[in-house]
Amino acid sequence: MIFPRGVIRRTDHQQAAETVYDAVIVGSGISGAIIANELSAAGHRVLILEAAVGDDITLRGYEGYLSDFYSAVSKDNQAPYPANLNAQMPRSTDVRQLVPGAVDASSYLVQNGPFASDTTYTRVLGGTTVHWEAKILRMLPEDFQIRTRYGQGQDWPVTYEQLAPYYVQAEREIGVSGEVEDQAYLGISFDDGYVLPMHAMPLSYLDRMVAKDVDGTEVALDGERYSLKVRSFPQGRNGIPNPAYDGGQGYTPVGAVSTNQVEEGGRCQGNNNCVPICPVQAKYHAGKTLAKALSSGRVDMLPQTVASKVHIDTDSGRVTHIEYKAYHDPSSPEHTTGTVRGRIFVLAANAIENPRLMLASGLQSTSGLVGRNLMDHAYLLNWALLPEVAGTMRGTVCTGGICDLRGGSFRRRQAAFSIDIHNDGWGWATGAPDTDLERIVDKENRFGASLRHALVDQISRQLLLAFQTEVPPSESNRITVDPAFTDNLGNLRPIISYHIPEYTMRGVEYGRRLAQRIFARLGAEDHTFYDPSDYGYVSYGGAGYALRGGNHLAGTHMMGTSPGNSVVDERQRSWDHQNLYLVGGGSLPSIGTSNITLTLSALCFKSARHMIDQLRDETAPARASAA
Amino acid sequence: MPTPTPPPPPPLSRITSREVLHQYLYAAMQLEHATIPTYLTTLYSMHPGTNSDAYHVIRVVAVEEMLHLTLAANLLNAVGGKPDLTGPDFVPTFPAYLPDGEDDFEVSRQRFCKDAIDMFLKIERPGPAPTEEDRVKPKKDKAKPNLASLPDDPGLRFFSIGEFYVEIDRGVVALHEQLGQALFKGDRSLQVTPDYYYSGGGEVIPVHDLKSARRAINLIAEQGEGLGGGIYDDESELAHYFRFKQMLDGYYYQKGDSADKPTGPELAIDWDAVYPIKTNAGLADFPDGSELHAAALDFNVLYADFLGLITRAFNGQPQLLIDAVAGMFRLRDKANLLIRNPIPGSDGVNGAPTFELAAVAGKVAS
Numbered sequence A: 001m002i003f004p005r006g007v008i009r010r011t012d013h014q015q016a017a018e019t020v021y022d023a024v025i026v027g028s029g030i031s032g033a034i035i036a037n038e039l040s041a042a043g044h045r046v047l048i049l050e051a052a053v054g055d056d057i058t059l060r061g062y063e064g065y066l067s068d069f070y071s072a073v074s075k076d077n078q079a080p081y082p083a084n085l086n087a088q089m090p091r092s093t094d095v096r097q098l099v100p101g102a103v104d105a106s107s108y109l110v111q112n113g114p115f116a117s118d119t120t121y122t123r124v125l126g127g128t129t130v131h132w133e134a135k136i137l138r139m140l141p142e143d144f145q146i147r148t149r150y151g152q153g154q155d156w157p158v159t160y161e162q163l164a165p166y167y168v169q170a171e172r173e174i175g176v177s178g179e180v181e182d183q184a185y186l187g188i189s190f191d192d193g194y195v196l197p198m199h200a201m202p203l204s205y206l207d208r209m210v211a212k213d214v215d216g217t218e219v220a221l222d223g224e225r226y227s228l229k230v231r232s233f234p235q236g237r238n239g240i241p242n243p244a245y246d247g248g249q250g251y252t253p254v255g256a257v258s259t260n261q262v263e264e265g266g267r268c269q270g271n272n273n274c275v276p277i278c279p280v281q282a283k284y285h286a287g288k289t290l291a292k293a294l295s296s297g298r299v300d301m302l303p304q305t306v307a308s309k310v311h312i313d314t315d316s317g318r319v320t321h322i323e324y325k326a327y328h329d330p331s332s333p334e335h336t337t338g339t340v341r342g343r344i345f346v347l348a349a350n351a352i353e354n355p356r357l358m359l360a361s362g363l364q365s366t367s368g369l370v371g372r373n374l375m376d377h378a379y380l381l382n383w384a385l386l387p388e389v390a391g392t393m394r395g396t397v398c399t400g401g402i403c404d405l406r407g408g409s410f411r412r413r414q415a416a417f418s419i420d421i422h423n424d425g426w427g428w429a430t431g432a433p434d435t436d437l438e439r440i441v442d443k444e445n446r447f448g449a450s451l452r453h454a455l456v457d458q459i460s461r462q463l464l465l466a467f468q469t470e471v472p473p474s475e476s477n478r479i480t481v482d483p484a485f486t487d488n489l490g491n492l493r494p495i496i497s498y499h500i501p502e503y504t505m506r507g508v509e510y511g512r513r514l515a516q517r518i519f520a521r522l523g524a525e526d527h528t529f530y531d532p533s534d535y536g537y538v539s540y541g542g543a544g545y546a547l548r549g550g551n552h553l554a555g556t557h558m559m560g561t562s563p564g565n566s567v568v569d570e571r572q573r574s575w576d577h578q579n580l581y582l583v584g585g586g587s588l589p590s591i592g593t594s595n596i597t598l599t600l601s602a603l604c605f606k607s608a609r610h611m612i613d614q615l616r617d618e619t620a621p622a623r624a625s626a627a
Numbered sequence B: 001m002p003t004p005t006p007p008p009p010p011p012l013s014r015i016t017s018r019e020v021l022h023q024y025l026y027a028a029m030q031l032e033h034a035t036i037p038t039y040l041t042t043l044y045s046m047h048p049g050t051n052s053d054a055y056h057v058i059r060v061v062a063v064e065e066m067l068h069l070t071l072a073a074n075l076l077n078a079v080g081g082k083p084d085l086t087g088p089d090f091v092p093t094f095p096a097y098l099p100d101g102e103d104d105f106e107v108s109r110q111r112f113c114k115d116a117i118d119m120f121l122k123i124e125r126p127g128p129a130p131t132e133e134d135r136v137k138p139k140k141d142k143a144k145p146n147l148a149s150l151p152d153d154p155g156l157r158f159f160s161i162g163e164f165y166v167e168i169d170r171g172v173v174a175l176h177e178q179l180g181q182a183l184f185k186g187d188r189s190l191q192v193t194p195d196y197y198y199s200g201g202g203e204v205i206p207v208h209d210l211k212s213a214r215r216a217i218n219l220i221a222e223q224g225e226g227l228g229g230g231i232y233d234d235e236s237e238l239a240h241y242f243r244f245k246q247m248l249d250g251y252y253y254q255k256g257d258s259a260d261k262p263t264g265p266e267l268a269i270d271w272d273a274v275y276p277i278k279t280n281a282g283l284a285d286f287p288d289g290s291e292l293h294a295a296a297l298d299f300n301v302l303y304a305d306f307l308g309l310i311t312r313a314f315n316g317q318p319q320l321l322i323d324a325v326a327g328m329f330r331l332r333d334k335a336n337l338l339i340r341n342p343i344p345g346s347d348g349v350n351g352a353p354t355f356e357l358a359a360v361a362g363k364v365a366s
Helices: A013-017 A030-041 A059-071 A141-150 A160-174 A205-214 A287-295 A353-360 A434-443 A448-459 A502-522 A597-617 B018-034 B036-044 B052-078 B114-124 B161-183 B210-225 B240-249 B291-314 B320-339 B358-363
Strands: A020-026 A046-049 A110-114 A218-221 A224-227 A230-232 A299-302 A305-312 A319-327 A335-347 A378-385 A400-402 A417-422 A462-469 A478-480 A495-498 A537-540 A543-549 A580-582 B096-100 B103-107 B136-138 B153-158
Touching (some): A013 A299, A020 A030, A046 A305, A141 A160, A160 A597, A205 A230, A305 A335, A305 A353, A353 A478, A502 A537, B018 B052, B036 B052, B036 B114, B052 B291, B103 B114, B153 B161, B291 B320
Parallel strands (some): A020 A046, A020 A335, A110 A495
Antiparallel strands (some): A305 A319, A319 A335, A417 A462, A478 A495, B096 B103, B136 B153
């Protein structure tokens, strides 16, 4: 995919100030990229503000990320990406156990507790999709009506069927490898003849070893019986194109992005370090969509430009302009301020930065729900040693899992979950394989052949089951701002207040017992241990569990049916501000048990349609009131 | 009213029978494979993480040769031949020779350096013969092997690789005139399809009729030598010749540039970030009994195995090409082992894979 050379630097702040764009978009992640691409393809002029340092996306630049990652001693999911004091990103190394009643302001994300969130997001061109895992799951039809069906959470103002055509667009844009036959469960349906762009990634040897003992296991829950089956997960990475795709037109995988032609990333090689970075760019990242958008000639971009305030005309409620702080040097807080104007404005900065910006601008919305109902999946990790070598550490991070408890009547009482089988062993739970190596060398004093055997024995048998557990919306889970906490540029930092609802803890408790049962069936030695001093430690029902976040941030500008019960409508348009869209995970009324990127991308395709309609129907730009 | 002139008859081809076509297509496979050891040797001689642009260009050209090899196998299968990469003469000895118009030039396995780039330029150089008569020339030195020798008359060789493929194209057209669709009697299930073969260099074309055959031939010829002219090809990609030339000129080409003047940004190369490997290294260069000698032998065994795997893939098991990806990683690791180690007693010259397969014929797993 060719990135148009010089396009990032083509526009300066002066020129941007002189233009009234059709759309101003804050954020160059997948939401912003999709909308910029759709709008520019429809002939509209778009400006993207990006807080991070940005330059032409080149292979050399990407290889810079790679060598930073390879040489990092401690590898977390931001390890490849340069720290930027003016556009800070939460890192998993930031999080620490919270002292009850005390606020932890030691890093960018201010933690108000009681639950310490280890969430991260990446502020680079392309956003968090540069580091994501790229697991692609549609939500279940019942996820859209969870209140009506189970009396929990909030219903969506759209149904699965209404979103389905946009799921198709998102699956095309991301480039998904999977088979629809494997995915038609729990009500998920596809149009006749629809196939995903590329064939499924094969289940790993580890998946198949687990499947041998787990497939067919029956569990009873809330009066219903469920049969478990290891199923392949659709992936947002390049596989074997399916010739039946698109009515037989097939699909051409999109590989690496650079300013001159490069041929890399045409197919996944199984490198296993998808998070935090795919060595060849077989994994989708929003740079692939940005390259297209920027090639249109109608999209301008201003990097190193942090949106700081959304200005509203008090009479009409419309956005008149967005104020920003632009820095020249990432290591210096010196900046200039300026404004940009557009006919419509789109906040696409993610479910934490969007509400942060709204609240910093004094915009709580009629419902008062801006920032509220923050959701992220609660992950319960369970890890064990299999009785025989299972080939752990091969393949993508996760190729298969168990989805049978994603839906069902039990959701009246307890959270649903899906189970990931981790091809990268105990890494997430224990820091394997580094910690294993350290232990084998330092504590067990092994070297030579003994060391090699121990590594194989202890690492290649590792099984980690990650239970991705639903978290329902809760108004006290929220993002707020406070003048006491500002960043390097003087912008208000996001404050996160979060707890794990009991509904989720009931699912967690059940999940732990199920994991133990699965390990027993496999003859695996359970090594799971939750340390009470762990930052994610939650006590429930007489036991303790160390929970992790999934970085699936949602809910903070929830969509709904009226200005009283939500922040945006089904178009992701603000009820209060007619030319303002808040897009991305923040709009989701529920997160179900699927990684949210496919769904938020589908919503963005839908919103882009509505934006194009609005631009066509309206003819005048907003004017500030004469006052 | 003037009588319309009849269309000219198709040019005569030396390829007058299916058997001769098989010989030509086997020679094409040899030809397309022959440069892969040189590209890979140069590629792996580069220090990791350096000269990214050069690394990627060389890699992409190597990958395209693999595509061409696969296309040649598809062509051979389509006309009822049997691809075999395991014959003792399949891999050339180095230095090998390719035609360069009036002369020929050496193709060597050498480190990344300006001479290597010059060599790559020659391999890629567009070379249509000035006249029909010039297309085929007698070899100046009959004893010297030339990769573009005529399979049906080894005392002769083609003016250029491009003319070699012109001959194949004419031959396919002429035989199709003779035999019709029966020319393509090969079992279609032998064809390698894009499922199992992928590369950025282009789509692999399953061959089953004249149209697909000529598309495949055209793809091989166009990607390499670009007899069509113009520095960008049909898909707006810069022809390889110019991607290499950029490296010597020190500047990128841009759309609109003429062939001799790149006007794009600077392309800086660190010519010192290279392992000092022995050119055309042979097993005889490594001391008997040394670890390096054993490792070089290992590489040759692995390479012979690999060619065996590819042969099986081309003979009815195309899905084996997926295993071949893992095989390529193993070859890379073994090549790196040789390239990063000095030859004992050689005063600073490193080893390299030797690609001498005849010696390991007996050791290969069948």
